[in-house]
Amino acid sequence: MSREDSYRDRSVLIHGKFRSEKWDFQDHIIPPITTAVTFRLRSAERGAEGFQQFANPDIDRSTATPIYIYDRLDEPCQGLLEETLAFSEKGECAVSFATGMAAIAAAIGIHVQQGDQIIYHPAIYGCTHGHITNWLSRYGITHESINFNDIEGLEKIITPSTRVLYFETPSNPTMELVDIEAVTSLVKRLNQDRKEDRKIVTVIDNTFASPYAQRPIEMGVDFVVHSLTKHIGGFGATMGGVVIGPSSSETSLLLYRKDFGGSLSPDAAWHILTYGVPTLAVRMESQEKSAQRVAEFLDLHNKVSRVAYPGLDSFPQKELARKQMRDIDGDFAPGAMIYFEMKGNPQQSYDRAVQMINHLAQNSLSITLAVSLGQIRTLVEHPASMTHSVVPPEDQLKAGISPGGIRLSLGIEDVRDILRDLESALAAAK
Numbered sequence: 106m107s108r109e110d111s112y113r114d115r116s117v118l119i120h121g122k123f124r125s126e127k128w129d130f131q132d133h134i135i136p137p138i139t140t141a142v143t144f145r146l147r148s149a150e151r152g153a154e155g156f157q158q159f160a161n162p163d164i165d166r167s168t169a170t171p172i173y174i175y176d177r178l179d180e181p182c183q184g185l186l187e188e189t190l191a192f193s194e195k196g197e198c199a200v201s202f203a204t205g206m207a208a209i210a211a212a213i214g215i216h217v218q219q220g221d222q223i224i225y226h227p228a229i230y231g232c233t234h235g236h237i238t239n240w241l242s243r244y245g246i247t248h249e250s251i252n253f254n255d256i257e258g259l260e261k262i263i264t265p266s267t268r269v270l271y272f273e274t275p276s277n278p279t280m281e282l283v284d285i286e287a288v289t290s291l292v293k294r295l296n297q298d299r300k301e302d303r304k305i306v307t308v309i310d311n312t313f314a315s316p317y318a319q320r321p322i323e324m325g326v327d328f329v330v331h332s333l334t335k336h337i338g339g340f341g342a343t344m345g346g347v348v349i350g351p352s353s354s355e356t357s358l359l360l361y362r363k364d365f366g367g368s369l370s371p372d373a374a375w376h377i378l379t380y381g382v383p384t385l386a387v388r389m390e391s392q393e394k395s396a397q398r399v400a401e402f403l404d405l406h407n408k409v410s411r412v413a414y415p416g417l418d419s420f421p422q423k424e425l426a427r428k429q430m431r432d433i434d435g436d437f438a439p440g441a442m443i444y445f446e447m448k449g450n451p452q453q454s455y456d457r458a459v460q461m462i463n464h465l466a467q468n469s470l471s472i473t474l475a476v477s478l479g480q481i482r483t484l485v486e487h488p489a490s491m492t493h494s495v496v497p498p499e500d501q502l503k504a505g506i507s508p509g510g511i512r513l514s515l516g517i518e519d520v521r522d523i524l525r526d527l528e529s530a531l532a533a534a535k
């Protein structure tokens with residue numbers, strides 16, 4: 106057992122590993138950002154050793170002292186961040202990327218080749234959908250989509266060529282949940298008859314919940330991906346992504362990153378490591394408290410037809426939410442994201458959503474009209490005309506996105522200000 110294993114998650118997220126091999130500036134409390142793209146190798150032998158060590162499956166990256174060569178391959182702030190992120194999700198290893206999308210591309214990319222099939226839950230991040238359907242399909246990687254809560258249906262469409270099951274929970278923007286353990290137990294059963302290199306791999310995008318509120322690897326998922334741009338980065342100042350999974354995948358992930366080039370910049374890694382990860386728990390706690398208050402307020406409002414927030418009694422999957430959304434202390438953690446719909450027929454509800462959002466955009470200090478989520482600032486957006494506008498209207502409805510739906514990401518402002526600004530914006534929706 107390593108030293109940090111006897112401490113609570115909250116403390117380790119602040120300090121990282123008690124002793125890390127990733128840097129040797131032992132007297133710095135905060136690691137320096139190195140702006141050197143390339144590293145002095147001192148001798149031909151050491152240079153050769155560095156190349157021989159990189160992405161070498163026989164070397165345990167968690168204990169070996171790295172020989173840094175070039176920033177696209179590996180770099181100290183990235184390494185420190187990766188150690189802490191692996192810990193946060195209880196995964197064996199983590200490899201960081203320049204953005205969430207670069208991480209998602211890698212998590213899928215290391216597993217598939219021509220002829221393989223990906224099956225995904227319909228409500229996934231738009232660019233992930235684009236990556237699978239627009240780009241991977243060009244290389245002969247096929248795809249199929251089905252609601253992952255239909256476990257029997259899912260089992261029926263799995264074929265010998267199925268290689269990756271990809272999903273998000275809660276999904277964006279509707280907050281619909283997928284039963285993680287139902288999916289992983291199906292996969293476990295089907296994998297009993299499959300050869301090692303044909304096993305079905307589960308990949309989950311845990312960006313919405315963050316590791317504070319949900320740790321899917323503990324529920325049997327193989328790979329977790331995150332957009333570090335969101336809750337983990339937390340301040341909306343840097344982009345980043347990470348793949349967390351078994352150490353047997355570390356070599357492939359590092360080689361994929363090296364050859365596709367989506368490496369996280371040292372500066373971004375440093376910001377996420379210094380500001381984002383250490384404050385994840387306090388930010389999430391505060392945001393979640395506000396989300397609960399705001400969801401209860403919206404739930405009772407006469408201009409709102411429906412509120413989807415896992416912490417509400419009216420949430421259709423509240424049992425499942427209580428089972429799988431747990432914070433780092435084991436308590437129920439419904440998260441900081443809310444989806445709600447304005448009343449009226451499709452046209453009316455659309456118009457009301459736009460009126461409300463325009464009122465917020467022009468008058469509200471506490472709520473900002475902007476895409477993205479998981480920041481200290483409360484953000485609002487209208488999925489039907491913004492983040493999900495590329496999804497055809499009939500597919501929007503299939504994914505549960507209504508014309509009058511609004512997505513809210515709670516920040517750390519005083520919740521009384523958020524409630525007051527929402528109240529006047531709702532009054533402005535005719």
Ligand SMILES: *Cc1c(COP(=O)(O)O)cnc(C)c1O
Nearest residue numbers: 204205206230310312332334345
């Ligand atoms: C933002 C986001 C992504 C993509 O992350 P980037 O850092 O913008 O590339 C992927 N999945 C979810 C759920 C997201 O919210």
